[in-house]
Amino acid sequence: MSFYNRRRFLTTTAGAAGALAVAGALGTPAFAQDRRVRHFWWGNPERDKRTFAVIDIFNGKNPGIVVEGETLGFADYFTKLTTQIAGGNMPDVIQMGYGVMFEYINNGAIVPLDDYVGKSLDVSKIDRSALDAGTVGGKLYAVSIGANSHVAMYNTRLYEAAGIKVGDNFDPFGWTYDDVARIGKAIKDATGVPGTDDNTADYQNFSDFVGQKGAAMFTDGQYTVPQEVVEEYWATWKMIRDAGATVPAEETAALAGVADLAQTGLVTGKSATSYAWSNQLVGAQALIEDRLGAAMYPNTPAMVPGSIVQPSQFVCLTRDSKDAEAATSYMSAFVNDLDMTKVLGLERGIPSQPDVRAALEPQLTDIEKVSVAFFDGIQGKTMLLPPPPPSGANEIEQTFERLAVEVLTGGRSPAEVAADFLQQASDIIARA
Amino acid sequence: MNRVIRKNLAGYAFLLPWLVGFLLLAIGPILFSLYLSFTKYNVINPPQWIGLDNYAYMFGRDARFRKALQVTFTFVAFAVPAKLVFALAVAMLLDKGIRAIGIYRALFYLPSILGGSIAVAILWRNLFNADGVVNTILGFVGIDGPAWLADPRYSLWTLIVLAVWQFGSPMLIFLAGLRAIPQELYEAAEIDAAGKVKQFFAITVPLLAPVIFFNLVLQMIEAFKSFSGAFIISGGSGAPLDSLLFYTVYLFNEAFSFLRMGYASALAWVLLAIIAAFTAIAFWTSKYWVHYEGERG
């Protein structure tokens, strides 16, 4: 008995098709007359409540379809999704982030939506750029549910205390690295709090810098950042650090690789500026008493755009969906139905559909207004979204964050670390 | 003959629940992970057989694997003995009649409950930052302490301190073991005017040996597999500079961040072999120092 089980277990699970059949045969029984759609997202209590409310609205408007919500915290979302992929029982509709999504698309876990566009799925009003971001090889795979960009979040009280005024001696949408050094030093002198975090180990700032230097991260699947750009990036932040504008190098090194908003300098009161994604503004504001401001990442005096606007989150259809038509009609309502989007609000980021944005305008909170104003401010100052990164991009990012610590602690010279980083990056690409 | 069958019948009858669970639920997944270790498996697509490639890469070219081994061995070598000594000392302190002993036991157990929570990560940062509590105290005696967590030379030591601080489980087991030692033996020793040190080595250690052995083996296994402390404090990455790259943190990232489940399975089997070797050594030496009361004579 047990031997039989074990052997069948091994043979069926070795092939994904076999596993699918098993999942199909043993999946939770649905009521025959109802078309079931499982929607899985990562969230927080507020988002969960709103999303469950939206599901109720949809179910009320669409008799015959029953959407079921499943949710987890971000830290656990992908662990669970990975086990479900292996088991061939992913939910029908899943939430995806910009980077990791392409691994899933490249390997076929997420399926194209083109067959449903114009039928069950209406994307006619979605921003062109948002659709492009979800398109790979000419096929649409993902619908954006919130735009995102790099943001320098700053503590307005500390800026004001140092006499830093927007429009006077500070341009949030056109400041340079020299400005960061000058302003950071002024804040440190006036308040005792360092003016800025040190981005030596921040891959997002580095990726901006690469664009600002006119280089590309990836060309034809290869990692093509020139070594002098890596070195110049670290030299730039060394200049800011040496000016006395940043938190001490040890503190920065201690936080390298820690993405937790609660531990950033801005929130703990150890610096006046921290760097993040624009959809984190609301979360950061909730953790500090002072009012937050939003600026772009700094640039070089040449002002070549380096920041991008990219969707923070998408909804995608998985290959395990048994009723793609019902699933896509739910996805469609999720981004278009004004009754539903009104409940969702800006909680997942700035919506990519103009009617939805207009309908939300009157109900914004203060920090949401800052976020919307930020998006107005960066219009025309960002670069085009590069093609989707190849497999391994995520690992290269972690490698950068790991090695940059050596630049901070002074283990090896920046030139040696840069050469090592580029070597490891190309090894990662070769292995992926 | 009949007696042998009867004996086996009784033995297997008691073993049955475990045997059923082992054969039905445990061994399959374990063998499957062994199979996966010879494959390239990104979870999304079916595994592809690649023979010994994963193992060849691991021993031939993977510098992070070697780093992870080094970190983990250092951790095991220092955290396990320190934790055991500490746990035994506290258990002996709490064994004697003290008022409100239950409360103390519960309080001393607390750090072990909080395990890998965010409160612990924040506490460790407050303690071991450049301007943290530890350096403030060192400052009183004129020592200028380093940035413990940020400096790859010291960060691992803060994790060893964390492990020792979470000494609750071995302490409780020691306590249960101490309670099984007949009190008369100590009373007799008192009459013979044997000192506390002599009592400790002549009575406590030999009679506690099975429990010491248990704690040694289990703490060693747990230390080799240690995950959550390093994971939460380093933000999941093993930073700074891989100085907190515990073996299982590396394994988890390979499996779930980079979707290399085949390679992660190979890593797991190498760790399993290492742990099994050390456990076997421990069992072999136990013949010489662990004697069971029930099996004397």
Next chain:
Amino acid sequence: MDAALTEPLALARSLRAAKAQRAKRAALLKHVFLIAASLVMIYPLLWMLASSFKPNNQIFGDPSLWPREVTWANYPEGWNGMAVSFGVFFRNSLFVTILSVIGNVLSCSFTAYAFARLEFTGKRLWFALMMMTLMIPYHVVLIPQYLTFLKLGWVDTYLPLIVPQFLAGDAFFIFLMVQFFRQLPRELDEAAMIDGCSPFKIYWAIIMPLSIPAIATAAIFSFIWTWDDFLGPLVYLNDVKDYTVPLALRMFNSQDSVTQYGQMFAMSILSLLPIFLFFIIFQRLIIRGIAMSGLK
């Protein structure tokens, strides 16, 4: 004569008084030491407790333990903050945990009795295999285990969390009890055997009652570890209404939006209460063994 008699008596009395004094001072010292040590032990708990009474935007900026403004709101808001009330999570956790403790103690003591007291062929092999299940890193068996339970149709139920506990799934407890059982004198079994007791009777009427400290220890660990486990519930439960407390606590943490840390810490404090209660009650059973004292 009198004086000669009373003097040594007085001396003895004063000596005894001095000894009592010294013992008292020693006890006091011990308490001072223990209280100081306890403070180091419970600092994170105090921090969490203090944070649970702070408004969300004062938790990280202000490191002091004493809240500047004390707010109770985190407790009711955290309790009702999720899509499902925390009462549901507590009920689910209690259900899983209590069944697991019962299953663990029964099945592991059963197995341990076989390994510690009975002779049968293949014993050493089975014991080695049992130890192996302790050594494999659990992250790599997560997916194969999931596939097994999927095949059994148990995903999205509590069965994968509970059934293994009744099948002695955690070798830690087996090994623990083996070590304690082996310490009990063999003569007990032999005498009982001569009286015609079955192995089950010996297990139930002799071994178990004499091992109460070990059983209590196992029960405590079993309770705490099951209560704290999130990986199992994470993988096997899909419906929020089925979630357990630790899984729910992790859902507070938002990577890209508001994390209500105050509420999270408030609920964390509440989630420690059952553990604390269970611990306090069961640690009383770690008593001086009745075991050998009466029997030798």
